[in-house]
Amino acid sequence: xxxxxxxxxxxxxxxxxxxxxxxxxxxxxxxxxxxxxxxxxxxxxxxxxxxxxxxxxxxxxxxxxxxxxxxxxxxxxxxxxxxxxxxxxxxxxxxxxxxxxxxxxxxxxxxxxxxxxxxxxxxxxxxxxxxxxxxxxxxxxxxxxxxxxxxxxxxxxxxxxxxxxxxxxxxxxxxxxxxxxxxxxxxxxxxxxxxxxxxxx
Numbered sequence: 001x002x003x004x005x006x007x008x009x010x011x012x013x014x015x016x017x018x019x020x021x022x023x024x025x026x027x028x029x030x031x032x033x034x035x036x037x038x039x040x041x042x043x044x045x046x047x048x049x050x051x052x053x054x055x056x057x058x059x060x061x062x063x064x065x066x067x068x069x070x071x072x073x074x075x076x077x078x079x080x081x082x083x084x085x086x087x088x089x090x091x092x093x094x095x096x097x098x099x100x101x102x103x104x105x106x107x108x109x110x111x112x113x114x115x116x117x118x119x120x121x122x123x124x125x126x127x128x129x130x131x132x133x134x135x136x137x138x139x140x141x142x143x144x145x146x147x148x149x150x151x152x153x154x155x156x157x158x159x160x161x162x163x164x165x166x167x168x169x170x171x172x173x174x175x176x177x178x179x180x181x182x183x184x185x186x187x188x189x190x191x192x193x194x195x196x197x198x199x200x201x
Contacts, residue, residue, distance in 0.1 A: 033106070
């Protein structure tokens, strides 16, 4: 749905001007995977690398977003879809500002991730699949969520009582239960270089 009686105002300062000022292109680097697969850890490590190289960056993290922007949403399928829709719209604003936004969301549904890609310009959506076995994710469960889910204390928990649909054709698939964090960061940086998003070593 779109609001009535509103009109889009184009900015005098264009995305191209912002990107020229930033020295790099804007894009969304979308990390997806099960809880405990290393999405947030990897997103922040990549951001640290990019920021050290002078890039304008920001990480949108699943838990952080639900403290404010999506604090009114639960975890039904409909609410998960709305959560990702909002994140997609916010990500689009970051891209228009010429920034590299790194998102760390389980985002379990293929259609939701595709919807985000579709609201962006071609090439702006870079999907990174953090592939990790459920067993390893459970071992990493510092918040005890899997234990609660298996005990029936948390409903609609992805990987236990709610499905996760892996990306069919991600820009990059990282086996985060095999690769080290440094190795994973290097893989992400290489894909960003190949897509001409960044140009520093």
